[in-house]
Amino acid sequence: MDEPATPSASRSGESRPRRVLAVVIVALVVAAGFIGVGVYGLVHGPGTGDAAPGGPGNTGSPALIVTAPATPGASPVPVASTGDPEQFARRVAVAVFTWDTATGYTPSDYIQQVVNVGDPSGNETPGLAADLADYLPNTAAWAQLRQYETRQWLTIDTATVPSSWKQALQQGQATLLPGTTAHTITGTRHRAGVWDGEPVTTAEQVSFTVFETCQPTYPTCRVLRLTQLDKPLP
Template identity: 40%
Template sequence: MRRRIAIPVILLVVLGLGAIAALSLRLAVGVSRADSPYASPSAATARGPTAPPSPDDAPPLDEVADGDDDMSQLVTSADPVVYATALTEVLLTWNTTSQPSPRTVAETIMRHADPDSPDGDELSTDLANYLPSDAAWQDLRRHATRQTVTVHTATVPDAWAAIQASAPASDLPPGTTAVTLQATRHRTGVWEDDEVHTSHPITFTVFLECPPPDAPCRPVRLSRPDAAL
């Protein structure tokens, strides 16, 4: 059995172990009010109360919107920047009209994780921080909500070299690295019969194992949303 990777103290703040605030989660999901996945609090208040939609209002999963951007496959690569970029595109690209739940997105990435790694449960929790809850997903599906992402930058942060230098060699297996990404999430959906588009910037760090000399990278952990290294 593999032993858990020892996380240097400086990374504990970035990973936010055991301290995911509800407000941060709502911001990460991008739902500003329970009755609308798009309206700002002030706009929703001005509009007045809205009756919750019936579950029957949700479209069947086979009614996939035109231009579906569902990405069900994650490419492999030994290049950490290439792999982290591909992982980001899979994680932040989803379509509630064609995917039954956010777990289908997370499972695509978890299939790439080392099945013997003791960090698997933590990685699963990390991924959930970037996805709507099951209940929010069903609400978003009533609005035919889809999300795509534009990755602007993907780089190994300067701080990573200092972390490697200060950590005991036994704490970080060969090939362990970090990639910080800056991206924008784009959401499209239908609200009160109008198509609505929103954009949400995000930055975060993906921690990977890319064993030398050229073994494919595997995901290990993700930082909290907007708490990049």
């Protein structure tokens, strides 16, 4: 039960809505569980990668809560084609993490933009779609977040080939298509919303790995799968 109002308690009460919004932005966006994919599925050939259940999705450092100006809305946009693996991984990462509940689009609209640059054979498409669905809010969470005009974007710090990828290639050289590689993305996930006309944002460190196949198999890179959030390939 709340204590009787005092000057300090009153000030605490005034700040409570902002803390509630921060919790909504951080907690509702993260799905209850993530579908993780390791080297196993890729090494054993297209269409055979079993997704293993992941643990709690939010394993990064605590979010930082600050006030900030509102950011522009982000409508779903196609992932631009490129034959450069690192550049492509960066573009996929930005596409996965950039969305805005106030634009009138749904999570599936954003997911589709990444699926469009997925495995042309379709073998990895169901797994990729499952990965993406766990990176974005579900329909119920999206509806709640829309009340706060919640939006998200990513600033990338690094995009590097995991140190274990060389070993993965050796193990899967008989089944991996030429030009298949992986890039681990590290960066900051930003979320922003509006409470009582006042903008509030959170920032949290994230990391994950993008698996892709580029030249010589395909003229431009295509995304295969994503690891569980904050569980990148070592």
